[in-house]
Amino acid sequence: MKKTIYIVLACVLLVFGCKESNKVVENNRTEGLSEERPNVIYIMADDLATQAISAYGGIYKDIAPTPNIDKLAQEGMLFQDVLCTNAICGPSRAAILTGNYSNKNGYYKNESGGKFDDSQWTFPQEFQKQGYQTSLFGKWHLGTEPKGFNVFKYHNSAGQQGHYWDPVYNENGVDVKEKGYATNLSTDFALNWLDKERKKEAPFLMVLQYKAPHRPWEPDKKYENLWEDVEMPYPTTFNDNYAGRELTAGDTEMTMDYFSRRDMKFKEPENLTGREKIAWAFYGAKPGEVVQPVGMGDEEGKKWRYQTYIKDYLACVKSVDDNIGRVLKYLEANNLEDNTIIVLTSDQGFYLGDHGFFDKRFIYEESLRMPFIMKYPGVIKSGSVNSDIITNIDFAPTLLDLANIKTSQQMQGRSFKPVLEGNTPEDWQQGMYYHYYEFPYWHHVQPHYGIRTKKYTLAHFYYNIDVWELYDLEKDPHQMHNIINDPQYANVIGSLKKELKTLMIKYENNRPLADFRAITDADFGSIVDKKDDETSVQDVLTNRNGNNENN
Numbered sequence: 001m002k003k004t005i006y007i008v009l010a011c012v013l014l015v016f017g018c019k020e021s022n023k024v025v026e027n028n029r030t031e032g033l034s035e036e037r038p039n040v041i042y043i044m045a046d047d048l049a050t051q052a053i054s055a056y057g058g059i060y061k062d063i064a065p066t067p068n069i070d071k072l073a074q075e076g077m078l079f080q081d082v083l084c085t086n087a088i089c090g091p092s093r094a095a096i097l098t099g100n101y102s103n104k105n106g107y108y109k110n111e112s113g114g115k116f117d118d119s120q121w122t123f124p125q126e127f128q129k130q131g132y133q134t135s136l137f138g139k140w141h142l143g144t145e146p147k148g149f150n151v152f153k154y155h156n157s158a159g160q161q162g163h164y165w166d167p168v169y170n171e172n173g174v175d176v177k178e179k180g181y182a183t184n185l186s187t188d189f190a191l192n193w194l195d196k197e198r199k200k201e202a203p204f205l206m207v208l209q210y211k212a213p214h215r216p217w218e219p220d221k222k223y224e225n226l227w228e229d230v231e232m233p234y235p236t237t238f239n240d241n242y243a244g245r246e247l248t249a250g251d252t253e254m255t256m257d258y259f260s261r262r263d264m265k266f267k268e269p270e271n272l273t274g275r276e277k278i279a280w281a282f283y284g285a286k287p288g289e290v291v292q293p294v295g296m297g298d299e300e301g302k303k304w305r306y307q308t309y310i311k312d313y314l315a316c317v318k319s320v321d322d323n324i325g326r327v328l329k330y331l332e333a334n335n336l337e338d339n340t341i342i343v344l345t346s347d348q349g350f351y352l353g354d355h356g357f358f359d360k361r362f363i364y365e366e367s368l369r370m371p372f373i374m375k376y377p378g379v380i381k382s383g384s385v386n387s388d389i390i391t392n393i394d395f396a397p398t399l400l401d402l403a404n405i406k407t408s409q410q411m412q413g414r415s416f417k418p419v420l421e422g423n424t425p426e427d428w429q430q431g432m433y434y435h436y437y438e439f440p441y442w443h444h445v446q447p448h449y450g451i452r453t454k455k456y457t458l459a460h461f462y463y464n465i466d467v468w469e470l471y472d473l474e475k476d477p478h479q480m481h482n483i484i485n486d487p488q489y490a491n492v493i494g495s496l497k498k499e500l501k502t503l504m505i506k507y508e509n510n511r512p513l514a515d516f517r518a519i520t521d522a523d524f525g526s527i528v529d530k531k532d533d534e535t536s537v538q539d540v541l542t543n544r545n546g547n548n549e550n551n
Helices: 002-030 067-075 089-098 123-129 182-197 274-281 298-333 392-402 487-506 513-524 537-543
Strands: 039-045 077-083 133-138 151-155 168-171 174-177 204-209 340-346 369-375 384-386 431-436 448-453 456-461 467-472
Touching: 039 298, 039 392, 067 298, 067 340, 067 369, 089 123, 089 392, 123 133, 123 204, 123 392, 133 182, 151 182, 182 204, 182 298, 298 340, 340 392, 431 487, 448 487, 456 487, 467 487
Parallel strands: 039 204, 039 340, 077 384, 133 151, 133 204
Antiparallel strands: 077 369, 151 168, 168 174, 340 369, 431 448, 448 456, 456 467
16 A cells, blocks of 8 residues: 555656656746757858859869768758858858848948947857857957857967967967967867867857958868869850949959969068068059950950969868868767858858959949858758858858747847748848948948849949949849840839838938948048049058958
8 A cells, every 4th residue: 555655656756757747848948948059169260252162063063072061061951042141251250240231230341341249239249148168269350359159269469360370379369379270270279179178068149250261262271283284164154244234243453463473472572671561462463454464465364363372272171172172071970960060151252263352342242142061960951052141141040040049139140940840931031131331441342221032133333423233143144234224124223222112211220322432441541532542452451561461
């Protein structure tokens, strides 16, 4: 009889215990914490183009494959239409961290654009607040010291741009000069933290941001001559003559004519000092200063510069891919694969000779489209591909959502977790608002805003010109034909302008052009009607002690 009573009591206690346990789990979820929270590794290369990743296809996929990045795509989701709201390094990073446009987070430009307001909320701070171990390794490039990280070690020379070789890192507030190649070193620090420093019982958010493949495109020694005997293919639009776009795409300083001696790896003469070294190294950045071997003609020189550039760039990408492979191998060896979200992206796209360009900034496809791949076993179907329009302000709310972290922080971005699960909401965005502000340095790209839908790109270039452009992406995917004056598209233009206005109101940036111009002028003063101004990029380069690597 007693035995029966004990058994009944034990069952009752078990039932109540289970109820209490469920209550604890439910409370945790209410506070934004799941029972088993996923780890997050956010990997971002600088200026990494979709064209340089073989999973995206393209002309380099067989010559310069990226097997480790491709492995992420095979085991996760590859995104075809992730777009940057302001295609330049610092402002894109600020948008990603805050989930807000430049006009909201206050960081509009790289060049003399001020410092990122580090008093504002960022998503790593929320992860840290919710019990995640947080770390940052590699590039920060926001002019401030990172917040929201238990541990950080970021590039802290050349205006936080860093150097490829023997770089200086800020390690938790102290500058340390390291020996070696930056891409390898940043990964070394990350893996050491994963293996030896983090607490194994708590989830983590690790941000790993490479300097590569940013200018000046210095490969690891073992890859310096990787394609020495290969002539790289040329993009379809390599010889773009900018017909119909003379005042916009045709009036920049980012063509094959604007590579410097340093970019082209010319050997520096001996006995140069200080300003002489800078002036020599950056010769080529000013109009009329074309760098090429003696005796080369214009066409031959253009191709030679492209070949030098693209080989160095892709060699830098190869090191990024190698090091991503190291991270994946560590996760596999330590049974961390199944509960770790991995993101691979860039701060924006980049031109690899497309339209005869290098660099970024434009609303045009090659700079607008960001590579974006995400892996999360059990949530994301392996080998899936998505073509929904997603922007960089959507990253923060999505990562928080995936980690079951709830926040009262208001963000302009929206979680695309349903997209990852294969259930794109019916009311998902069909167009995105873009705005670029920096002018004239660097690269002399006119400030402009616009809208990009699945079918069209409409842009307004407004600083000291008043030019609209329209591209039909289905008929003209390379954006070679500006059809703004084609009467057949009159209704399309009217509809797009209305939709653009709606987005500008939605994102609280529906302001007079004078206000936008004032943002541009804040650093350099107005240059309207200053065509005879002798101030040159070379002068700025020299006066800034070589810190132009910021861009």
